[in-house]
Amino acid sequence: MDDVTTAGPAPDQPLPTRDRLILAAASLFRNKGYSGTGLAELLAEAGAPKGSLYHHFPNGKSDLALAAANWASDQMLQLIDASFTPAPRFQEGAKTVCYKLAKLFDMQGKWSGCPVSATLFEGPENEAFHQHAALLFEGWISATVAHAQRLGLAETEAQAAAENFYILLQGGWQLARVRRDSDVIRALHLQICPPMQLQKND
Amino acid sequence: MDDVTTAGPAPDQPLPTRDRLILAAASLFRNKGYSGTGLAELLAEAGAPKGSLYHHFPNGKSDLALAAANWASDQMLQLIDASFTPAPRFQEGAKTVCYKLAKLFDMQGKWSGCPVSATLFEGPENEAFHQHAALLFEGWISATVAHAQRLGLAETEAQAAAENFYILLQGGWQLARVRRDSDVIRALHLQICPPMQLQKND
DNA sequence: GCATCACTGGACCAATCGGTCTATTGCTGT
DNA sequence: ACAGCAATAGACCGATTGGTCCAGTGATGC
Numbered sequence: 082m083d084d085v086t087t088a089g090p091a092p093d094q095p096l097p098t099r100d101r102l103i104l105a106a107a108s109l110f111r112n113k114g115y116s117g118t119g120l121a122e123l124l125a126e127a128g129a130p131k132g133s134l135y136h137h138f139p140n141g142k143s144d145l146a147l148a149a150a151n152w153a154s155d156q157m158l159q160l161i162d163a164s165f166t167p168a169p170r171f172q173e174g175a176k177t178v179c180y181k182l183a184k185l186f187d188m189q190g191k192w193s194g195c196p197v198s199a200t201l202f203e204g205p206e207n208e209a210f211h212q213h214a215a216l217l218f219e220g221w222i223s224a225t226v227a228h229a230q231r232l233g234l235a236e237t238e239a240q241a242a243a244e245n246f247y248i249l250l251q252g253g254w255q256l257a258r259v260r261r262d263s264d265v266i267r268a269l270h271l272q273i274c275p276p277m278q279l280q281k282n283d
Numbered sequence: 284m285d286d287v288t289t290a291g292p293a294p295d296q297p298l299p300t301r302d303r304l305i306l307a308a309a310s311l312f313r314n315k316g317y318s319g320t321g322l323a324e325l326l327a328e329a330g331a332p333k334g335s336l337y338h339h340f341p342n343g344k345s346d347l348a349l350a351a352a353n354w355a356s357d358q359m360l361q362l363i364d365a366s367f368t369p370a371p372r373f374q375e376g377a378k379t380v381c382y383k384l385a386k387l388f389d390m391q392g393k394w395s396g397c398p399v400s401a402t403l404f405e406g407p408e409n410e411a412f413h414q415h416a417a418l419l420f421e422g423w424i425s426a427t428v429a430h431a432q433r434l435g436l437a438e439t440e441a442q443a444a445a446e447n448f449y450i451l452l453q454g455g456w457q458l459a460r461v462r463r464d465s466d467v468i469r470a471l472h473l474q475i476c477p478p479m480q481l482q483k484n485d
Numbered sequence: 486g487c488a489t490c491a492c493t494g495g496a497c498c499a500a501t502c503g504g505t506c507t508a509t510t511g512c513t514g515t
Numbered sequence: 516a517c518a519g520c521a522a523t524a525g526a527c528c529g530a531t532t533g534g535t536c537c538a539g540t541g542a543t544g545c
């Protein structure tokens with residue numbers, strides 16, 4: 082989620098070229114989309130020549146996009162684990178995820194979109210991208226389901242709670258981006274609760 | 284939300300060129316994004332030459348994108364009114380919105396993204412697009428707030444319920460798109476309830 | 486010292502991008 | 516019949532796109 086290279090190409094480039102490419106791609110794609118980001122801009126941000134890109138990623142832009150999405154997804158998984166592991170209950174873990182994400186937005190000052198969806202939602206023709214995005218999203222959900230079960234929820238409850246959480250998170254992410262207000266995400270935790278209490282309302 | 288022209292350019296083109304351009308743009312932009320859609324493809328879908336585009340929309344692609352987003356937003360506003368007007372309570376209206384949207388997805392078979400966000404989320408440099416997207420989203424919310432108040436909710440409750448509804452809808456829209464399963468949106472109505480009942484959980 | 490090889494730097498390419506411009510078409514009012 | 520004008524049709528443009536290719540470059544093993 083943090084972007085080391087965004088501040089500009091470091092003079093002594095502490096990161097290997099491959100990593101700088103991935104970081105630049107992850108940052109640019111989720112701000113301007115996959116199609117909206119040109120290779121020239123991407124390479125300038127990473128401080129790497131075109132030859133390096135096609136050396137590390139033989140299939141070029143699309144390979145890099147997958148790698149960047151994987152990297153961003155791993156960052157999110159780490160945030161999930163860091164938030165839920167010390168939590169006494171599911172709700173507190175979910176709340177911490179919201180607050181950590183909101184703080185990240187405030188710190189970097191940029192209202193980037195969800196890195197996975199921004200990178201990989203590229204038309205119905207790009208089936209491989211869609212499948213990969215689905216894989217990463219379900220990875221977030223199943224990681225959360227595992228935490229939910231560990232914290233005492235039954236299997237079906239855990240599944241419902243995790244799905245509900247990411248629906249809220251994605252929707253809140255979007256509204257927060259529209260309003261440029263991280264409090265939208267922080268306020269989400271008010272609505273995170275086991276679904277059983279809600280079903281009586283239907 | 285329905286797309287008359289998507290089935291291919293009609294031989295006797297019953298719609299005026301300007302409308303065909305808007306419809307084609309709305310359909311393509313929300314499937315492939317603004318940057319991901321080329322003018323050539325767009326004009327082929329609309330069955331119009333390039334001269335017509337720049338006659339009806341002097342600023343070209345960006346003008347057309349704004350018009351297409353406006354059109355799509357109006358469609359959504361009509362769906363909101365059609366759903367909430369006959370509803371006895373807020374929850375039933377919200378449920379109807381979900382079901383109508385899910386049915387639209389099933390009918391057209393395409394898992395398009397939200398037309399406004401897909402069209403107008405184009406990097407932080409495109410401030411005009413961002414502002415316009417915010418305007419349209421807030422339009423949906425305020426229209427829903429009006430219905431909520433008409434259906435008996437107090438002002439703060441109505442605002443919270445409407446915002447919560449669109450957070451769920453956007454998030455559910457995205458998960459439904461990932462899974463290509465319209466039932467995700469249909470299941471959302473279980474979680475739509477006034478926020479007061481939830482605050483006790485915090 | 487030399488061969489090897491991962492890596493870099495960038496020239497170069499065809500294709501496509503969004504946009505401009507002009508000629509023409511066809512309806513309208515007079 | 517003719518003027519006027521909105522609309523259409525598409526040739527054409529420079530810029531930029533993603534991608535290819537090859538000549539270096541520098542560290543490493545021998």
